[in-house]
Amino acid sequence: MKSFIKWILNHIPRPLLQRVASWAVPMLGILYAGRGRKCPICGKQVREFLPYGYGVSRRDALCPRCLALERHRLLWLYLERETDLLKSYPTLLHIAPEVALKRQFERHYGKEHADNYLTADLESPLAKLHFDIQDIPLEDESVDVVVCNHILEHIEDDRKALRELYRILRPGGWGVVLVPQEYDRETTFEDDTITSPDERAKVFGQYDHRRIYGRDYAERVRECGFEVEEIEYEKRLSEEEKKQYSTAGERLYIVQRPLAVSY
Numbered sequence: 001m002k003s004f005i006k007w008i009l010n011h012i013p014r015p016l017l018q019r020v021a022s023w024a025v026p027m028l029g030i031l032y033a034g035r036g037r038k039c040p041i042c043g044k045q046v047r048e049f050l051p052y053g054y055g056v057s058r059r060d061a062l063c064p065r066c067l068a069l070e071r072h073r074l075l076w077l078y079l080e081r082e083t084d085l086l087k088s089y090p091t092l093l094h095i096a097p098e099v100a101l102k103r104q105f106e107r108h109y110g111k112e113h114a115d116n117y118l119t120a121d122l123e124s125p126l127a128k129l130h131f132d133i134q135d136i137p138l139e140d141e142s143v144d145v146v147v148c149n150h151i152l153e154h155i156e157d158d159r160k161a162l163r164e165l166y167r168i169l170r171p172g173g174w175g176v177v178l179v180p181q182e183y184d185r186e187t188t189f190e191d192d193t194i195t196s197p198d199e200r201a202k203v204f205g206q207y208d209h210r211r212i213y214g215r216d217y218a219e220r221v222r223e224c225g226f227e228v229e230e231i232e233y234e235k236r237l238s239e240e241e242k243k244q245y246s247t248a249g250e251r252l253y254i255v256q257r258p259l260a261v262s263y
């Protein structure tokens with residue numbers, strides 16, 4: 001099963017995969033019936049999550065109901081337990097929205113507060129707004145919270161994108177800006193001369209990645225004006241929770257635009 005899913009991921013174009021995933025994955029989920037795992041996002045219980053991953057397939061990764069991966073589940077637990085995002089209705093800009101999170105945010109905001117939940121993507125029809133994150137067509141200080149995960153590694157000028165996120169956030173506003181990262185790498189590796197998808201896959205690990213972030217990622221975000229909290233959130237979960245939710249050790253980066261200093 002694991003190698004079958006890996007084959008699918010590596011041979012079927014992504015747009016097609018996304019289209020069939022909504023019905024095909026839940027069907028595969030039937031094979032994983034059981035109660036050993038529970039998705040904290042959608043509440044689905046399974047024996048084990050489905051395997052998932054490009055190149056190297058990971059066991060216990062994909063929720064067959066809402067398609068959440070380990071990192072989505074970890075982030076959800078953080079948002080639910082440590083923030084008031086799901087207890088209020090701030091203006092939220094969700095960039096390249098992950099289906100699992102988007103569904104829950106939409107449920108939370110409901111019809112009444114729907115205008116406060118903004119989704120954006122370069123072109124996906126699932127998003128309300130369409131723009132390049134390096135040039136966001138929103139007013140200065142018009143957003144309370146930003147969620148922008150696994151985007152920056154695709155962006156030509158990631159600092160420009162970060163400065164745009166800073167500009168549109170109100171002072172005191174905050175966000176989650178996650179990237180894939182290699183923790184044993186001290187400095188971020190990038191090379192603009194590598195442009196072909198094949199070369200990028202070989203060097204950066206995915207055909208559309210432009211860099212590999214190292215431990216200096218937080219510093220790069222700070223350079224763009226943000227205060228950054230780097231949280232190893234999985235360490236705050238119990239052993240039982242880690243297993244039940246099958247989370248990941250990915251670090252959470254919580255950014256905040258500082259309140260204006262008054263003299």
Ligand SMILES: [Zn+2]
Pocket residue numbers: 039040041042043044063064065066067068
């Ligand atoms: Zn789920």
